[in-house]
Amino acid sequence: MSGISDTERMITLKTVEGTLFDVKSSIAKDLKTVQAFIDDSDDDVTSPIPLPNVFTRELSRILDYLNNHHRFRSGIEKADEEMARYDAEFAKSMSHEELKALILAANYLNVKDLLEFLNQTVADVIQNKSVEFVRNFFGIENDYTPEEEEKLRNENEWAFNGVEQD
Amino acid sequence: MDKHMQIMNKEAKRNASRGLELVSCSRARTRQLADLSEEMIMEILLRLPTRTLASLKSVCRSWRNLISTPDFTRKHLRRSCLRDSSLTPPRIFYCTHDGWYGGIESFFQPSMLDNPSKPTKVARFSRGGYRIVGSCHGLLCFFDSDADHHIHAILWNPCTGFIFQSPQINGRSYFSGFGYDHLSDTYKFYATITKKVASGVESSARIYTFGPTSSWRRIDDIPSTLLCPRTVYDPCMADNLKGVFLSSGNACTINWCVYDVVLYFDLGKETYGRFTLPDRDSNNGYSWTHCTSLYVLRDCLSVCYRKTQRWIVWQMKEYGEAKSWTPLATIPFHPQLYDPLQPLYISESDVLFVMSRSFKLVLCNLNDGSIDFSMIDSCSNGMEFCLYLSQYSSFRMAYIFHESLVSPNGLQSNSSKMLLHFIKSEPKPKPNLSFTW
Numbered sequence: 171m172s173g174i175s176d177t178e179r180m181i182t183l184k185t186v187e188g189t190l191f192d193v194k195s196s197i198a199k200d201l202k203t204v205q206a207f208i209d210d211s212d213d214d215v216t217s218p219i220p221l222p223n224v225f226t227r228e229l230s231r232i233l234d235y236l237n238n239h240h241r242f243r244s245g246i247e248k249a250d251e252e253m254a255r256y257d258a259e260f261a262k263s264m265s266h267e268e269l270k271a272l273i274l275a276a277n278y279l280n281v282k283d284l285l286e287f288l289n290q291t292v293a294d295v296i297q298n299k300s301v302e303f304v305r306n307f308f309g310i311e312n313d314y315t316p317e318e319e320e321k322l323r324n325e326n327e328w329a330f331n332g333v334e335q336d
Numbered sequence: 337m338d339k340h341m342q343i344m345n346k347e348a349k350r351n352a353s354r355g356l357e358l359v360s361c362s363r364a365r366t367r368q369l370a371d372l373s374e375e376m377i378m379e380i381l382l383r384l385p386t387r388t389l390a391s392l393k394s395v396c397r398s399w400r401n402l403i404s405t406p407d408f409t410r411k412h413l414r415r416s417c418l419r420d421s422s423l424t425p426p427r428i429f430y431c432t433h434d435g436w437y438g439g440i441e442s443f444f445q446p447s448m449l450d451n452p453s454k455p456t457k458v459a460r461f462s463r464g465g466y467r468i469v470g471s472c473h474g475l476l477c478f479f480d481s482d483a484d485h486h487i488h489a490i491l492w493n494p495c496t497g498f499i500f501q502s503p504q505i506n507g508r509s510y511f512s513g514f515g516y517d518h519l520s521d522t523y524k525f526y527a528t529i530t531k532k533v534a535s536g537v538e539s540s541a542r543i544y545t546f547g548p549t550s551s552w553r554r555i556d557d558i559p560s561t562l563l564c565p566r567t568v569y570d571p572c573m574a575d576n577l578k579g580v581f582l583s584s585g586n587a588c589t590i591n592w593c594v595y596d597v598v599l600y601f602d603l604g605k606e607t608y609g610r611f612t613l614p615d616r617d618s619n620n621g622y623s624w625t626h627c628t629s630l631y632v633l634r635d636c637l638s639v640c641y642r643k644t645q646r647w648i649v650w651q652m653k654e655y656g657e658a659k660s661w662t663p664l665a666t667i668p669f670h671p672q673l674y675d676p677l678q679p680l681y682i683s684e685s686d687v688l689f690v691m692s693r694s695f696k697l698v699l700c701n702l703n704d705g706s707i708d709f710s711m712i713d714s715c716s717n718g719m720e721f722c723l724y725l726s727q728y729s730s731f732r733m734a735y736i737f738h739e740s741l742v743s744p745n746g747l748q749s750n751s752s753k754m755l756l757h758f759i760k761s762e763p764k765p766k767p768n769l770s771f772t773w
Contacts, residue, residue, distance in 0.1 A: 274372065274376075277373075277376055285379075289380045292380045293383035293384050296380075296384070297384055297385070301395055305396070308371070310396050312395075314394070322393060325496075
């Protein structure tokens with residue numbers, strides 16, 4: 171192994187559009203898919219690693235999130251408050267489509283903490299929303315007959331109270 | 337580039353088990369958003385409260401199937417028990433004495449002030465005689481009794497509509513209890529059954545394990561206390577015939593308070609045991625005929641005693657260790673408080689809710705020891721249902737349960753007609769709430 175310490179090494183990632191991102195290896199560790207690739211490689215990885223499923227917009231957001239969280243974690247006081255504020259802004263800054271795209275990318279890259287956060291964010295969005303809203307959000311088609319839907323509604327009568335209108 | 341593609345493909349194949357689709361480089365030029373896989377959707381759904389999930393079954397067939405699988409309901413239950421209790425907020429279930437009506441109410445929380453339109457839910461049974469035994473994992477357990485002295489054990493999950501009725505057993509039930517046995521991953525109903533036979537009366541302890549082919553199994557070596565007529569017919573034992581289920585450490589037990597001891601039945605080992613209640617020496621002026629009831633607070637067995645000018649709530653910190661009974665809260669005398677006091681629940685902010693007859697609430701802040709008597713107006717919103725119920729013969733026990741989507745493994749509803757249906761309560765005038773939290 172070379173004498174260079176881990177934190178100095180840079181990894182280059184290439185998105186679908188061909189954009190190159192230089193990433194510190196300490197950050198790359200949180201991208202478990204990329205880390206697995208590095209671990210599997212026989213030699214040191216020098217050329218850019220292609221990510222055929224990840225677009226520039228998503229990778230940029232993911233790296234932004236990871237860089238900020240690393241910064242907060244290594245900070246001294248008030249890290250929790252700042253992190254909560256950053257997380258709230260981060261979630262708010264995305265449309266529903268962008269949120270879904272980010273989940274797909276985070277899932278592919280296997281970024282555990284970000285995925286936890288995104289899953290909770292989506293759960294918060296769809297809670298108290300109508301069934302129709304949820305279908306639109308996930309792009310799901312209703313495959314029930316009207317009679318089946320009616321039957322389900324009756325069975326779950328009380329679960330339908332307290333739901334926001336779209 | 338080739339070698340890199342090979343290795344990334346290998347990684348992608350590894351990821352394929354996580355439900356991803358490999359999009360080849362050339363096609364990926366267009367913004368083709370693949371749908372979230374079922375596994376990804378499950379991770380999101382696991383973070384939703386039970387009622388929301390019940391309604392989301394209507395999204396599409398695959399969601400209904402996903403939400404109903406034992407794997408999902410178990411994960412959701414575990415999550416809500418261990419990590420996030422907001423997924424299954426506590427509800428109260430009431431039952432009238434004659435067994436005709438039962439009701440489900442949201443637990444008293446400050447948020448009820450913000451959301452006064454939350455409806456109460458009243459369930460009317462198809463006939464009278466339903467006695468609630470207890471609840472576990474969101475399942476409510478009853479037995480029905482009718483003049484012919486047949487008994488069925490009945491399970492109901494109000495959130496999913498699951499209803500299961502056991503086969504019939506002849507006789508009358510006295511001591512009973514319901515709980516989950518984690519050793520066998522089954523839900524069990526315990527009852528002492530007495531029936532008339534040619535030579536007189538025959539008593540036995542029976543277990544019914546909820547399952548498609550189960551029967552009422554006999555258990556031997558029943559402690560004589562549970563059969564002794566003096567105990568069984570003692571009026572002050574009336575509320576204590578229903579055992580309290582507790583899952584603690586390695587044991588899942590049903591517990592009964594019988595005078596000054598707790599008698600328990602271990603659901604896994606199917607053996608009995610006993611330990612003493614706290615503070616039972618004669619100096620305290622405590623008559624042996626006085627019975628108290630058992631409750632569960634934060635997974636610990638609890639009792640509430642009346643002493644002169646005050647009540648004391650005790651908690652058993654280590655199950656089975658009589659030495660570990662610890663006083664939890666003291667409630668001073670108040671002219672509107674009557675026995676029995678039922679300690680119901682400790683909120684996340686460490687407030688102990690104790691209910692007295694006529695729906696008076698006492699809030700004990702466990703952190704600073706402050707006591708608040710919430711004398712709730714009989715017309716207040718959250719008590720609409722209580723007012724409705726109070727027209728009928730008074731109930732005694734309120735059961736706390738946490739909603740879930742659980743059905744016992746491999747069990748489908750077996751009631752061809754709904755035993756229960758909800759009835760709409762009449763709208764009441766806007767309340768004049770006069771309490772503070």
